[in-house]
Amino acid sequence: MAIVVSRQDPRYEALSRGHNLRWPAADADAAGRIVLCESASDAAQALQQMVSAGLRPTVRSGGHCYEDFVTNNPGGAILDLSLLTAVGKAANESAYRIEPGTQLWNGYVELYKRYGVTVPGGTCGTVCAGGHISGGGYGLLSRLHGLTCDWLTAVDILTVDARGKVVPRTVDATHDADLFRACRGAGGGNFGVITSYIFDKLPPAPAEVMQAHVRFQWSDTPVERFVQIMKTYGEYWETRGQDPDTWGLFSIITPSHQSSPGFGMSVQFCNPDGTCRDLTVLNDYLDRFIHCGGVTTKAAPVGIVNPAATTGTAHGSEDEVCAGSHTVRRRTWLDATGDQAGGPGSGHGKYKSAYLKRGFTEAEARCIYKHMQRTIPGADLRGSLIEIDSYGGAINRKEMGQLTSAPQRSSIIKMQPMSLWSNPTEEQARCKWMHEFYTDLFSGPDADPQHLGTPYPNDHYEGCYINYPDKDMLSYQNWPQLYYGVGELYPFLQQVKRKYDPNNIFHHAMSVRV
Amino acid sequence: MAALAARASGLQASAASVESNASRFAFVGVTGRTHAVHVYAINGASWRLQQAVASKAPVSIALHPLGTALYVLNEVSEYRGLPRGSVEAYRVDTQTGQLDLLGREGLSLSATMPRHMAVAPDGKTLVVAVHGGGAYNLLPILADGRLGRVNGIVKETGCGPVAEDQDTAHPQAVLFDSTGKRVIASDMGADKVSVFSLEDGLTVMARYDSPAGSGPRHVALHPDRHLLYVAHALDGSLCGFAYDADAGRITKQVAHVHGAYGDALAMHPTGDYLYAAGSGVMSLLRIDPATGALRRVQARRVVTGYEPDQIHGMMLSRNGRELLILTGKGVLRMEVDPDTGCVDVPTLAASVTDARCVAML
Numbered sequence: 001m002a003i004v005v006s007r008q009d010p011r012y013e014a015l016s017r018g019h020n021l022r023w024p025a026a027d028a029d030a031a032g033r034i035v036l037c038e039s040a041s042d043a044a045q046a047l048q049q050m051v052s053a054g055l056r057p058t059v060r061s062g063g064h065c066y067e068d069f070v071t072n073n074p075g076g077a078i079l080d081l082s083l084l085t086a087v088g089k090a091a092n093e094s095a096y097r098i099e100p101g102t103q104l105w106n107g108y109v110e111l112y113k114r115y116g117v118t119v120p121g122g123t124c125g126t127v128c129a130g131g132h133i134s135g136g137g138y139g140l141l142s143r144l145h146g147l148t149c150d151w152l153t154a155v156d157i158l159t160v161d162a163r164g165k166v167v168p169r170t171v172d173a174t175h176d177a178d179l180f181r182a183c184r185g186a187g188g189g190n191f192g193v194i195t196s197y198i199f200d201k202l203p204p205a206p207a208e209v210m211q212a213h214v215r216f217q218w219s220d221t222p223v224e225r226f227v228q229i230m231k232t233y234g235e236y237w238e239t240r241g242q243d244p245d246t247w248g249l250f251s252i253i254t255p256s257h258q259s260s261p262g263f264g265m266s267v268q269f270c271n272p273d274g275t276c277r278d279l280t281v282l283n284d285y286l287d288r289f290i291h292c293g294g295v296t297t298k299a300a301p302v303g304i305v306n307p308a309a310t311t312g313t314a315h316g317s318e319d320e321v322c323a324g325s326h327t328v329r330r331r332t333w334l335d336a337t338g339d340q341a342g343g344p345g346s347g348h349g350k351y352k353s354a355y356l357k358r359g360f361t362e363a364e365a366r367c368i369y370k371h372m373q374r375t376i377p378g379a380d381l382r383g384s385l386i387e388i389d390s391y392g393g394a395i396n397r398k399e400m401g402q403l404t405s406a407p408q409r410s411s412i413i414k415m416q417p418m419s420l421w422s423n424p425t426e427e428q429a430r431c432k433w434m435h436e437f438y439t440d441l442f443s444g445p446d447a448d449p450q451h452l453g454t455p456y457p458n459d460h461y462e463g464c465y466i467n468y469p470d471k472d473m474l475s476y477q478n479w480p481q482l483y484y485g486v487g488e489l490y491p492f493l494q495q496v497k498r499k500y501d502p503n504n505i506f507h508h509a510m511s512v513r514v
Numbered sequence: 515m516a517a518l519a520a521r522a523s524g525l526q527a528s529a530a531s532v533e534s535n536a537s538r539f540a541f542v543g544v545t546g547r548t549h550a551v552h553v554y555a556i557n558g559a560s561w562r563l564q565q566a567v568a569s570k571a572p573v574s575i576a577l578h579p580l581g582t583a584l585y586v587l588n589e590v591s592e593y594r595g596l597p598r599g600s601v602e603a604y605r606v607d608t609q610t611g612q613l614d615l616l617g618r619e620g621l622s623l624s625a626t627m628p629r630h631m632a633v634a635p636d637g638k639t640l641v642v643a644v645h646g647g648g649a650y651n652l653l654p655i656l657a658d659g660r661l662g663r664v665n666g667i668v669k670e671t672g673c674g675p676v677a678e679d680q681d682t683a684h685p686q687a688v689l690f691d692s693t694g695k696r697v698i699a700s701d702m703g704a705d706k707v708s709v710f711s712l713e714d715g716l717t718v719m720a721r722y723d724s725p726a727g728s729g730p731r732h733v734a735l736h737p738d739r740h741l742l743y744v745a746h747a748l749d750g751s752l753c754g755f756a757y758d759a760d761a762g763r764i765t766k767q768v769a770h771v772h773g774a775y776g777d778a779l780a781m782h783p784t785g786d787y788l789y790a791a792g793s794g795v796m797s798l799l800r801i802d803p804a805t806g807a808l809r810r811v812q813a814r815r816v817v818t819g820y821e822p823d824q825i826h827g828m829m830l831s832r833n834g835r836e837l838l839i840l841t842g843k844g845v846l847r848m849e850v851d852p853d854t855g856c857v858d859v860p861t862l863a864a865s866v867t868d869a870r871c872v873a874m875l
Contacts, residue, residue, distance in 0.1 A: 028663060054649075054668035054718060056622075074622070075667055075715065162682055164671025474595040502682045503648055503671045507624040509596055514626075 002046045003036040015080065016071065018063030019126075019346045022427065023071040031058065031073040036080045040168070040195035043079060044158050047193055048166045050077045051505060058508065059193050061100040061130025064343075066351045067469045069189050069508035079193060081130055088114055095153065096199040100130030105341040111202065112334055118205035120145035126343030133197050135467030136185040136406040138414075140268045140337075143393030144247040145203040149184040150400050156196035157183060162502045172198075182496040185406030186484070187466035189508045190493075191500050206248070206274035206333040210282055212267040212326060214294035218258050221293060226255075227365040229292045233265070234359020236288060237390045237412040246281050247393040248272050256385035258373050263385070265294065267328075268336065276330060286326045296327045344420075350431050351418045352438050353468035354455035355391070355411035363444045371437035379429035384419040405493060407485035408462040416468055435472055451478060457486050469510050480513070537831055537874040539611035540838075541584055542845060543572030546867025551575065551586055551604075553611050554864055556874075559847060561863040567613050569602060575871040576633045576640070581608050583616070583659030584873065585633060585640055591626040593618075599628035599644065601653065603661045611875065619661040621651045630687045635694040639712060643685035643699055650685055650699060652716040666716035672704025675727045676748050679703065686731045686747070692739045696762045700730040702747050707733070709762045722755070722764040732779035734788065741768070741806045743788055747776040750792050752799070754806045768806040773797065778828040780837065787855035789828055789837060794819025796828070796839060798855050812856050817841050826870045840869040 005011050015034040016024065024030040032055070037043040050057045056076035058069065063082070065071075070078060084099035087110045098107055098119070105125030111117050120141040121132055137148030145151075154172035157179070161167050169192075171180040182191055216229065233253050240246060253265040269282040286296065360368075368386065375381075392412040401409040417438060419430040439453040446460040447453075454476055455461035463482040464473065473479040484490040490512075497504070497512045504514050540554040540561060551572055553565035574587035586602040593600040603616040621628060627646025633655070634640070640661065642651040652666025674680030684703030691698060696719065697710045707730050709720040724730045729748030735741070735757070742757040742764060754769030774792030781788055788799045788808065798812035817823045822842035829838045830850070837857055839846040844867075846860040 028665070051669075051671060054670065056624075056667065056669050074664070160671065162671070162673035471595075498681075502673070503669070504624055504682075505669065505671070507597075509623065513597060 001038060002042040003038070005034040005036065007032065016078070017346075018060065018065055018071050019344075020064075020066060020349055021346055022348050022424075023068040025068070025072070029068070029072045029074050031071065031078045032075045034078040034080050036083055038083050040084070040156065040158075043081060043084075043193055043195055044166050044168055046079055047158055047160070050079065051160055051164050051166065056507075057193075057505065059130070059189055059506070062103065062126060062128030062132070064124065064127045065131060065188075065469075066349065067471055067509065069469070069510070072509075081193070081195070082128060084195065087111065094200070096202055098129045098133070098197045098199070100128060100194055100197070102129045103127070104129070104132065105338065108205075108337055109334070112205050115202070116204055117202035119148050119151065119199070119202060121148045123337075123340045124343050125338075125341035129197055130194060131188040132467065134183055134185070134194060135187040136404075136465065137467070138395065140250045141203070141206070142395050143241075143250055143390060144272060146394040146397065146400065147185070147404070147406055149404050149406055150395075150397075151199050151202060152184050152197060153200040154198035155180060155183045155194055156198070157192040157194045159192040159500045160503060160505045164503065176500075178492070178496050179500050181403065182405055182493055184404035185466070186493050186512065187469070187510075189506055190511050191496065191506060204274055206270040208270065208276050208330060209333050209336045210267075210269040210276050210279065210328045210330055211336055212269070212282070212286060212328040213297045214265040214267075214286070214289055215262055215297050216264065216292070216294045217262040219261070223366060223369045225293055226369045227362055229253075229289070229294070230360040230365035230368065231362070232288050232292055233388070234356075234413060236285060236359075237392060238359040240284075241390060241412065242392055242396075244272065244393075246285075248274075249281055249285060249390070251285070251390045253388045254385050255368055255372050255388070257381040258375075259380070259382040259384075265289070270333070274333075279328075282328065283326065286328075347420055347422055348424065348427065349418060349420045350427075350434055351416060351468050352434060352470045352472070353417075353465040354415050354442070355408045355462035355465065356413040356415065356455070356460070357410050357462055358446075358460050359412070361444075361446060364441060364446070367441050367444060371433070371440065374433070376429060376433060379433065380421070380426055381419070381430065381433060383421055384430060384433065385417070387416040387418065389414045389416070405484070405489060407487065407489050408465070411462045414465065438472075451476070454482055456482060466510075471509055474509065479510070483510075536833075539875040540845070540864070541575055541577070541613070541873045541875070542840075542864060542866065542869050543569070543575045543586060543871040544866045544868060545571055545573065545870050551584075551613065552864065552866060553613055555611060559861060559863070561845070563864070564611065565613060567604070567615070573870045574628075574630045575873045576631055577606070577873045577875060578633060578655065578659060579635060579637045581875050582606055583655070584613060585631065585661070587628050587631045587642065588618075589627050589629065591646060593620045596620065596623055598623055598625045598647070599642075601628075601631065601640065601642065601661055603659055605659060606875065608875065616658070616660045619653060619663060622649065622664045622667045625649050625651055625667075629685065632688045632690050632697065634690050634712070641688045641690070641697050641710075641716070643688045645684040645686055645702070648683035648685065648703070650688065650697075650710065650716060652712065666712075668710065668716050668718065670701060670704060672701065672706060674703060674705045674729065676729065679729060679748060680705070680727070687733050689733045689735060691735060691757070691759050691762070693759055693762075696759075698733050698735070698742060698757075700733050700744060702729040702731050705729065707744055707764060709764070711762060719762040720764065724753075725749075729776070731776055734779045734781040736781065736801070736806070737783060737785040741801070743769070743779065743781070745775045745777075745779040745790055750774040750776045752779075752788075752790050752808060754801075754808060756806070769808045771799070771808050771810065773810070777825045778839070780828040780830045782830055782850075782855060783832065783834040789830070791816075791825045791828055791839065794823070794825060796825070796837075796857070798857065800855070811854075814857060816846055816860050817843070822868065826868070827872070829872055829874070831874060838863070838872055840872060842868055845869045845872065
C-alpha cells in the first residue's frame with residue numbers, strides 16, 4: 001500500500017530532499033507530499049490519483065539527481081519508488097528484473113551471488129536503478145561490457161494517455177519500440193514511471209580485479225608536467241586503449257583544485273575473461289606514467305567522492321603484488337566494488353560533464369591546470385575537481401547509438417567537473433568558478449566556434465551526459481543537441497514525448513520539450 | 515473579459531476612478547509587427563495614443579479593481595531559460611494613465627503559452643488559463659500591486675475528437691464568479707467547463723462536459739449571477755447554463771444556439787443582451803429574462819473574417835454605452851443603443867495591427 005508523507009509527517013523534511021541538499025532551494029519549491037510506493041500497482045494508483053487531482057508528479061528512486069528535477073516541485077507530489085527493490089529472476093522467468101529502487105550495490109551483490117552476473121553500472125553504491133539505467137548508466141566495467149542501457153531488453157512503464165488515464169505498458173523491441181528506445185538513455189522524468197527493468201542476459205562479473213592508485217603532488221607538478229600527465233592519459237585511451245584486450249582496464253584521473261595538496265589516478269584492471277592472469281596491459285599502462293612524477297600507492301586518492309573522507313579502504317587483508325615496478329593490489333571483484341557501497345552521502349554539489357573523442361591537447365591541459373591553480377579571494381574551493389573517466393571500448397559499438405537514446409559512441413574520455421561542499425553560503429562562488437572553468441575549457445581552438453563555451457559535437461567533442469545534468473546549459477539554445485547529438489535522436493524523442501505523454505505530465509527543467 | 519467580470523460581480527471596494535461612468539484610458543495589448551501595450555487617452559469617440567510599452571505577446575490584460583495596477587499576460591514558451599509563460603505587473607497612474615513596470619513573474623514550469631487571465635474582485639489573486647502547457651496557475655497579488663510567485667497549480671488532462679485542436683487539454687478562459695472565491699474556466703481541448711475553488715490553493719469543485727468537439731472557449735456571467743454563457747470555438751455554438759453560485763456548480767442547460775459565435779463574447783451590464791462574434795460577424799442576442807434563452811436580434815459584419823482581418827475579442831464599457839471589438843486592424847468602437855442593445859456603424863478608435871485585448875480605466 002502506498003504511504004503518503006505530507007507536510008505534517010515527521011519524515012517530510014528528510015523525504016522532501018534528495019542527496020543534493022541544495023534543493024528544494026526554498027520552502028515554496030517543495031513538494032506538497034511524498035508518496036512511497038511498495039509495488040508497481042501502488043505506483044499506478046498513486047500516479048492516477050496525482051494526475052486526476054491535477055498535481056504534478058516527479059519521480060524518484062535513489063534521490064541522486066544532480067539537479068532539482070525531482071525536489072523542485074512546488075505543491076506537487078514526489079512519487080517515490082525507493083521501496084521497489086526486487087532484483088533477480090522471477091519464478092517462471094529466465095530474464096533478470098531490476099526494480100527502480102534497487103541500489104546499485106545491492107543489485108551487484110544479488111546478481112553476483114545468485115547468478116554470477118553483473119550490470120555494467122556505476123560505482124556509487126546508493127544510486128538506484130531508476131534514474132541510472134534510464135539515463136544510460138556506466139561504470140568501471142563499461143569499456144568491457146557497454147552501458148547498462150545497452151543490455152536492457154524490456155521495460156515496464158506507466159504512461160498517462162491524452163484522457164488522463166494511467167496506462168501500464170511493457171515495452172520492448174517489438175512492443176512500443178519507440179518508447180522502449182527512449183527508455184534506453186534519454187533520462188528519467190520524461191515519459192512515464194518505470195517500475196521494472198528487464199534484461200534477457202547479463203554479462204558475467206569478473207572473478208578478480210587489480211587495483212592501482214597513482215598519487216601526484218601539486219608541489220611536484222608544474223604545468224609542463226601536468227600537461228605530460230594529461231597527454232599520457234589521453235593518448236592511451238585514444239590509441240592502445242581501444243584494443244579489445246585492454247577493455248578490462250578502466251582508469252579515473254581526478255585533477256583537483258590546488259587547495260588539496262595532490263590528486264590521483266585510480267585504475268581497475270582485469271583481463272577480458274574476468275581473471276587477472278596476465279597483467280601485461282596493466283603494467284604497460286602504469287609504465288607510461290613513470291616519468292610523470294606520480295607514486296603508486298595502495299590507497300585510493302582523497303577527494304573523489306567525499307572531500308571529508310580519509311584515504312584508503314580497510315576491507316579485508318591487503319594483497320599487495322609487486323608487478324613490474326608498480327604496487328598494485330589484487331582483490332575479488334565483489335570486494336573491490338564494495339569500496340563504494342555506502343555512496344557519497346548527502347551534501348551540496350554542482351556537476352557538469354563532457355565527452356571527449358580525442359586525448360587532451362596541450363591547450364586543454366594548460367586550461368585545466370590554470371583553473372585548478374586559480375585562487376579566488378574569499379572562496380573556499382576544496383572539494384572541487386574533475387573526475388576524468390576512461391571511456392570507449394565496448395561502449396563504442398556504433399549500432400547501440402541507433403538502438404538506444406545514448407548517442408555518444410565515439411568518445412574515449414568522459415569528464416565530470418564537480419564541486420562538493422557543505423556550507424550553503426559557498427554555493428555562488430563555487431558555481432561561478434565551475435562555470436568560468438568550463439566555459440574557458442570549451443572556448444579553445446578545438447571547440448565549435450558557433451557553440452563556444454560548450455563541448456558541442458564536432459570531431460573533438462561529443463556533448464554532455466544527461467545523467468550528469470547541468471542547468472547552466474539551458475542558457476544555450478542548442479542544449480538538447482549537447483545531450484542528444486545533432487542527428488535524428490532529439491526529434492525522435494520529441495515525437496515519443498508527444499505520443500506517449502501528450503499532456504506533458506512528466507516534465508522538469510531539462511525534460512524533452514514538447 | 516476580466517474587467518467585465520469585475521463589474522458584473524458588483525464590486526463594492528473599487529476606487530472612485532473606477533466607478534466613474536466614462537472611461538478615460540484604454541490599455542490595449544498589441545501583437546502585430548511590434549509587441550506592446552498601448553495606452554490611449556479617451557475623449558468621447560476619440561482615442562489618442564499616449565504611451566507604448568514593449569511587452570512580449572500581450573494576449574490578455576486586466577486591471578486591478580482599484581485601477582492602480584495593470585496585469586499583462588505574455589503568451590510565450592520560455593521565460594528566463596525555462597519553459598513557461600509569464601505575467602507582467604505595471605503601476606498605473608490613475609490621473610495620467612501612465613504605466614510603469616513593477617515586475618514580471620514566471621508561471622509554473624511547463625506552463626507555456628498562457629492564453630487568458632482574470633483578477634479576483636478583491637484584488638488579491640490572479641488566475642491564468644494556460645492553453646499551451648495545459649494548466650491553470652494562481653498568483654498572489656501583493657499589497658503594492660506586484661505579483662508574488664505562483665502558489666497554486668492545476669495540471670489538466672483530456673482530449674477531444676478534433677485532432678489539431680484537441681490533442682490535449684487547452685484551457686482558454688478564466689472568470690471569477692460573484693463570490694470572488696470561485697473561478698469558472700473553459701478548456702477547448704478537453705471539452706470541459708470547470709469550476710475551481712480558491713479556498714486552499716486552486717482546487718477543482720465541479721466539471722461540466724461540453725459536447726465532444728465543441729471546444730468551449732469564452733465564458734460570461736449574467737450580472738444577476740445565476741446564468742453562465744459559453745461560446746464554443748470549434749462548432750461555433752453558444753450555450754447558456756443555470757449556474758448555482760453558492761454551490762459553485764453548473765446545473766442545467768437553458769440555451770443553445772448554433773452559429774458562428776466562437777471568437778468573442780461580452781455581456782451587457784444590464785444582463786439584457788449578449789454580444790458574440792465569429793467569422794468576422796458580431797451578433798447581438800437578447801437574453802430572455804425568464805428563461806435565459808437566447809434570440810439573435812442583430813448581426814453586423816465588422817471585418818472580412820479572413821486572416822489577419824479577424825475578431826480577437828470584445829468588451830463593453832462599464833456603462834454599456836459602447837462596444838469595443840479587437841481586430842487584426844485595430845480597435846473598433848460602436849455606440850450601443852441603451853433601449854435595444856443594437857450597435858451603430860463601427861469606427862476605428864485605434865489603428866494597430868493585431869489588437870488582442872483591452873482594459874478600460
